[in-house]
Amino acid sequence: MTVFVTGASVGFGAATVRRFARDGARVVAASRRFEKLEALRNELGEGVFPLELDVQDRAAVESAVANLPAPFSAIDVLVNNAGLALGLGSAQEAHMEDWEAMIDTNIKGLVYCTRAILPQMVARKRGHVINLGSIAADFPYPGGNVYGATKAFVRQFSFNLRADVLGTGVRVTDVSPGLSGGTEFSEVRFHGDKARADKVYEGTTPLSAEDVADAIHWVATRPPHVNVNLVQMMPVCQAFAPFAISRSS
Ligand code: NDP
Ligand code: 8X3
Numbered sequence: 001m002t003v004f005v006t007g008a009s010v011g012f013g014a015a016t017v018r019r020f021a022r023d024g025a026r027v028v029a030a031s032r033r034f035e036k037l038e039a040l041r042n043e044l045g046e047g048v049f050p051l052e053l054d055v056q057d058r059a060a061v062e063s064a065v066a067n068l069p070a071p072f073s074a075i076d077v078l079v080n081n082a083g084l085a086l087g088l089g090s091a092q093e094a095h096m097e098d099w100e101a102m103i104d105t106n107i108k109g110l111v112y113c114t115r116a117i118l119p120q121m122v123a124r125k126r127g128h129v130i131n132l133g134s135i136a137a138d139f140p141y142p143g144g145n146v147y148g149a150t151k152a153f154v155r156q157f158s159f160n161l162r163a164d165v166l167g168t169g170v171r172v173t174d175v176s177p178g179l180s181g182g183t184e185f186s187e188v189r190f191h192g193d194k195a196r197a198d199k200v201y202e203g204t205t206p207l208s209a210e211d212v213a214d215a216i217h218w219v220a221t222r223p224p225h226v227n228v229n230l231v232q233m234m235p236v237c238q239a240f241a242p243f244a245i246s247r248s249s
Helices: 011-022 034-044 058-066 096-124 145-165 185-189 194-200 209-220
Strands: 002-006 026-031 048-052 077-080 127-132 170-177 230-233
Touching: 002 011, 002 096, 011 026, 011 034, 011 077, 011 209, 026 034, 034 048, 058 096, 077 096, 096 127, 096 145, 096 170, 127 145, 127 209, 145 170, 170 209, 185 194, 209 230
Parallel strands: 002 026, 002 077, 026 048, 077 127, 127 170, 170 230
Antiparallel strands: none
16 A cells, blocks of 8 residues: 655654554655654655655645656555644734645645545546544634634535545545644644643643544545545544623623
């Protein structure tokens, strides 16, 4: 099995590379920080192909996929994991640069990778696209604005992909985790403010990167006739908020 993981340098992506490599899969590990990908290859062996790639760069995505070395070029599983949240400000205050970066990565990057790899899956009549969504796709929260909307795109794109690939044997899954620690997610969201990021997880046992990698691995290893459409997962310490009501008196 050959797996292509975006956002593989840290977090869910690195855990996913480890999970599949442990089973003897060949894994293309793609992200911007090449030294972290090289470290993964050194840790896991020649079955890992480190690929420096910014998924926002459409030409780079197309060229990288077209020029993969032979043992890694026939991709069975694409894990569209590269993504980020930036900021937690309300829509009227948020920075347009943050919004653009989320749209360019979570939506456009995911679309570029999918479009570059899907045709070979359809031609081979097998393959699996696994997209990292989020509970933010389902449940709005203050400051989630564009991040949540990008993940709603991921959900709807995943389900629409299924409609298109019906009859080809290709599978599509949206894996949508909730509060997850042990990754750089909150540090990135708060622009490097580690103290603020750490507070997000204070007093909780969040999902770990390994929990999410397990879910990704599980959906990819079901029998070929089984398509898991959606995995929505939260840690036990997380549940749903009541509706917010603004009262004038
Ligand atoms: P991390 O910040 O730990 O990892 C994000 C990964 O994405 C990094 O490997 C980063 O690598 C990569 N990345 C970011 N931008 C680009 C880019 N332009 N091109 C290529 N790679 C990129 O986050 P998580 O592991 O926590 O999150 C992974 C995914 O899961 C994201 O899509 C996130 O939205 C989603 N998610 C996270 C949750 C959480 O609470 N942690 C919950 C639900 C969903 P590099 O910097 O080297 O490029
Ligand atoms: C990450 C989970 O709740 O921070 O997608 O949006 S949340």
